[in-house]
Amino acid sequence: MNQPRRHQKVGDVFSQKLVSCPAHTPLVDAVRLMHVHNVTAIFVKHEQSIVGIWTEADCLQVDITSPVFKDVAIHEVMSAPVVSVPSQCLLSDATLRFQQHGIRHLLVLDNDKQPAGMLSLSDIVHNQGLDHYLQFRPIHEQYRTDLEIVDSAMSIEGVVDIMRAKRLESVLVYNQALDIHGIITQRDIVGLIIQTEWLNPCWQYASYPLIEIDSESSLFDAYRLMSDRNVRHLVVRDTDICGVISFADLITEIESAYCCELERAIEQRDIALQKSQRNLFLANKIIDASLDGIMLTQRDGTIIQVNPAFTKLTGFAEHEVIGKRPSILSSTKHSRSFYQKMWHAIEYDGVWQGEICNCKKGGEEFVEWLTIIKIKDPNVDEILYAAIFSDITERKRAEEKISQLAYYDELTGLPNRRLFNDRLSIALSAAKRNDDLLAVMFIDLDRFKEVNDSLGHDAGDNLLAQVADRILSILPQGDTLARLGGDEFVLLCEVSRVETLLGFAEQVLQQVSMPLLINEHEVAITASIGAAVYPDDGIDSATLLKHADIAMYRAKEVGRNSFQLFKPAMNARSLERLAMMSRLQNAIESDEFELYFQPKQHLNSGKILGVEALLRWQEPSLGVISPAKFIPLAEELGLIVKLDLWVIEQACKELTKWRQYDIEAGRLAINISANHLRQGLLASNVARLLEQYDVDPRKLEIELTESCFISHFSEAKQELLALKKLGVHITLDDFGTGYSALSYLTKLPIDTLKIDASFIAKVPDEYGNSEIVTAIITLAKSLSIHVVAEGVEKIEQLNYLQMLNCDTIQGYYFCRPIAKQQWYDFYLAKAQSA
Numbered sequence: 001m002n003q004p005r006r007h008q009k010v011g012d013v014f015s016q017k018l019v020s021c022p023a024h025t026p027l028v029d030a031v032r033l034m035h036v037h038n039v040t041a042i043f044v045k046h047e048q049s050i051v052g053i054w055t056e057a058d059c060l061q062v063d064i065t066s067p068v069f070k071d072v073a074i075h076e077v078m079s080a081p082v083v084s085v086p087s088q089c090l091l092s093d094a095t096l097r098f099q100q101h102g103i104r105h106l107l108v109l110d111n112d113k114q115p116a117g118m119l120s121l122s123d124i125v126h127n128q129g130l131d132h133y134l135q136f137r138p139i140h141e142q143y144r145t146d147l148e149i150v151d152s153a154m155s156i157e158g159v160v161d162i163m164r165a166k167r168l169e170s171v172l173v174y175n176q177a178l179d180i181h182g183i184i185t186q187r188d189i190v191g192l193i194i195q196t197e198w199l200n201p202c203w204q205y206a207s208y209p210l211i212e213i214d215s216e217s218s219l220f221d222a223y224r225l226m227s228d229r230n231v232r233h234l235v236v237r238d239t240d241i242c243g244v245i246s247f248a249d250l251i252t253e254i255e256s257a258y259c260c261e262l263e264r265a266i267e268q269r270d271i272a273l274q275k276s277q278r279n280l281f282l283a284n285k286i287i288d289a290s291l292d293g294i295m296l297t298q299r300d301g302t303i304i305q306v307n308p309a310f311t312k313l314t315g316f317a318e319h320e321v322i323g324k325r326p327s328i329l330s331s332t333k334h335s336r337s338f339y340q341k342m343w344h345a346i347e348y349d350g351v352w353q354g355e356i357c358n359c360k361k362g363g364e365e366f367v368e369w370l371t372i373i374k375i376k377d378p379n380v381d382e383i384l385y386a387a388i389f390s391d392i393t394e395r396k397r398a399e400e401k402i403s404q405l406a407y408y409d410e411l412t413g414l415p416n417r418r419l420f421n422d423r424l425s426i427a428l429s430a431a432k433r434n435d436d437l438l439a440v441m442f443i444d445l446d447r448f449k450e451v452n453d454s455l456g457h458d459a460g461d462n463l464l465a466q467v468a469d470r471i472l473s474i475l476p477q478g479d480t481l482a483r484l485g486g487d488e489f490v491l492l493c494e495v496s497r498v499e500t501l502l503g504f505a506e507q508v509l510q511q512v513s514m515p516l517l518i519n520e521h522e523v524a525i526t527a528s529i530g531a532a533v534y535p536d537d538g539i540d541s542a543t544l545l546k547h548a549d550i551a552m553y554r555a556k557e558v559g560r561n562s563f564q565l566f567k568p569a570m571n572a573r574s575l576e577r578l579a580m581m582s583r584l585q586n587a588i589e590s591d592e593f594e595l596y597f598q599p600k601q602h603l604n605s606g607k608i609l610g611v612e613a614l615l616r617w618q619e620p621s622l623g624v625i626s627p628a629k630f631i632p633l634a635e636e637l638g639l640i641v642k643l644d645l646w647v648i649e650q651a652c653k654e655l656t657k658w659r660q661y662d663i664e665a666g667r668l669a670i671n672i673s674a675n676h677l678r679q680g681l682l683a684s685n686v687a688r689l690l691e692q693y694d695v696d697p698r699k700l701e702i703e704l705t706e707s708c709f710i711s712h713f714s715e716a717k718q719e720l721l722a723l724k725k726l727g728v729h730i731t732l733d734d735f736g737t738g739y740s741a742l743s744y745l746t747k748l749p750i751d752t753l754k755i756d757a758s759f760i761a762k763v764p765d766e767y768g769n770s771e772i773v774t775a776i777i778t779l780a781k782s783l784s785i786h787v788v789a790e791g792v793e794k795i796e797q798l799n800y801l802q803m804l805n806c807d808t809i810q811g812y813y814f815c816r817p818i819a820k821q822q823w824y825d826f827y828l829a830k831a832q833s834a
């Protein structure tokens, strides 16, 4: 069966032919009226109102044989009240009415509730396109086999009685004489009502010959035959007559199938309705409970719905936005083209997703992750837009913070190593493309650790930030300054010529070395800078960085506060340094160290006044390595204290030998690292070893450089006082270099001051060095501090120092540092000549 046209209304199919008569009309007249109008039902009116209905099917209910039958008024036999439907009612609902009331006619009311026509079940059936359905329904399922065949001689009253009693729509009449069958139907009985006189027998009312149909035919064949022959009954024949099928049977079949289908459709509609109601309920619940803001707008942008999260996120209450446009939320952050692109995507792809900056009710900007979906309602020709958004301001902030932390140094705000590497590789690609030069400059602050240790980490941080600002202040636009960590900075600069790099490095050195004010202390700091240039010193990031680093170390070696441009020879030095580092780790255990001895001579008497023990490293493959090279490495590797302890122990052993062999060579001086003194264990270590080897402390001299006191002055002072208390002699080495803070001399228990060899090397001269040496000796004398001049190589130097009344000299002129046995030989020779 075709799908019923569910949206068809009664008004589309009903018949406007409404035949009616007043209530007192005799039934006979009413039936006549029906005949005239060729209708199957008549409505009964009383004072303009329809009060009842009489149909052909009611004819058997009337006793037409009664003598008073002709006086029966229609209101006595009509059905009341009349069931009606509005013309706007759906056909499906009207069909249900037929079913519920078991009727075949409905009164149709117009919009003013006035009778407008009649709807019969046949009207519905005719309008549902049933041909296809009927074609597939065989007739044998539907025709009636309970045939009633009466003799042609039977009276018509008898036939009416049988039909009424057996509720038959028709009976067959057999005429034996003619040996044919005829048929009497309900319509023939209705015809009797208006007959003035009845004829008997019934054969007179029978129709013949019979209109027959084969029992194998379809209901459609039957339907067509009835329509063609304008009859309502067909006799079904196999070999014999086997039944009758009426139009009412057809209708009933269609009706039941139609109603089944309708019921199913209604059931499905109910299920779908329930489902959609449930979906709607759930959708509303979800929308209400959603933490995402949701806003629904019409095609023209009018806001028609928002959820509670919308209010929470934007601050706008529902009533403040309904009827308004989404521009109520707009910030000025986005251009027209941004919104144009967004709407283009919504129109063509049906959806847009992205970040957008909007404004809350109070004007506060916030970033939202927004999805806009275009919704097309297939039932109504309407387009809606749903905007779903979450506030991602915090997440954006966190992301920015993370990226700040990931790419920037927190202390100085400068790019960190990661960002620097990124920029370096980008700059390298550009330099390769454009044939440009590019320089990488390593900047390492000299003795930063000492400032950090003496003034505290906060001060250290402050210093780093100030240094960064200073370098930034002279940084050309487009160049990058980054902090790699600690006191290491790196610069990425575009250079036109290598020579300009030198000038810039000088500027950086100058900026850094200007005194800084930190916690009300004036602090002076210097830097060592090394640079490598693309493409001469490397064509990739790693090589350039490595070479700049090597150059920076070289700058430190040659005397800090200086700049070095990478040279290939430095590479070899650096490799050598690495090789040394790995070998130094096990050098003590491998017994590769040895002490050399260099005597000090009293200037006036020429006597040996003391001896300095100088460390030598006999590295099996690299040969003898100078302490100037390995001491900084030992400091870097954290091996220096271990090395110092080894030296102190060797010195104690040596002094034991001196006592044993009556060697009168004054004191044995050893060099101690600043790191060891800072640890605060030097005095106790020395005391322990002196005691262990039973050595007179007065025989031991400890040489320290100024850097030992720069940081942790009071701790260093405590250590020196403790050493002094033991009886150990204290000498300030390399005086004149470094800080030369003369105040130390008065505040610390210093016995001897050694003038640095660099001054001695330049005396006598006319450039001021002689004056410095003179001043140092005068000062020392005034403080009753003993003075030693080291690095004396020439007789002129000796003479000059003698003139200045210097106490003691040390240097190649008198004796080079020599191995133990040579020292004994030297001593013996001296002793014998004396």
Ligand SMILES: Nc1nc2c(ncn2[C@@H]2O[C@@H]3COP(=O)(O)O[C@H]4[C@@H](O)[C@H](n5cnc6c(=O)[nH]c(N)nc65)O[C@@H]4COP(=O)(O)O[C@H]3[C@H]2O)c(=O)[nH]1
Residues within 6 Å of the ligand: 598, 613, 614, 615, 626, 627, 628, 631, 644, 647, 670, 671, 672, 673, 703, 733, 734, 757, 790, 791, 792, 793, 810, 811, 812, 813, 817
């Ligand atoms: N040009 C020249 N040089 C002369 C002359 N007379 C002596 N020297 C050298 O000058 C340096 C003097 O030692 P320093 O100033 O304490 O400087 C020492 C000292 O600071 C450090 N050092 C040496 N031995 C040790 C040690 O056992 N422990 C520690 N911590 N440092 C040591 O290594 C530095 C270098 O030691 P060396 O290479 O042995 O170099 C020694 C010595 O060989 C001279 O007339 N002309």
